[in-house]
């Protein structure tokens with residue numbers, strides 16, 4: 001755009017501020033998309049705990065935290081970790097049992113990891129987004 005064309009009051013102070021605000025919002029949205037595509041291993045928040053209690057009333061923060069740590073430690077031996085968000089709940093239900101066998105998970109590890117994965121599954125219906 002030619003700078004001369006901008007003289008017609010098109011960038012009054014408040015419009016300018018709005019444009020900056022818009023740019024910041026767009027940058028935030030873009031970076032969050034890139035961030036999620038990079039494949040994250042999210043940490044459970046208080047909101048995650050609350051929403052998962054609706055599903056499994058005995059869920060404690062410790063269980064989901066343990067699930068995350070077990071997942072990192074027990075599922076990264078043969079391949080890099082897949083973000084839980086890359087698969088739907090149905091996909092995890094198909095994939096997980098075989099992987100649990102391969103990783104020789106103990107029962108408590110298996111339970112925590114499975115809950116952790118479903119907490120962040122792509123279509124987690126308990127997500128408050």
Ligand code: HEC
Nearest residue numbers: 074075076077078079082095096099100102103104105113
């Ligand atoms: C002993 C090696 C081994 C361990 C440990 C292991 N995996 Fe895998 N995993 C594989 C192999 C091999 C494949 C690719 C071929 C296949 O799906 O059988 C795979 C593939 C996957 C995939 C992709 C499946 C798809 O269809 O896209 C996911 C997701 C996965 N593993 C999750 C896990 C989880 C969760 C754990 C921990 C419970 C785990 N893996 C532990 C060997 C392992």
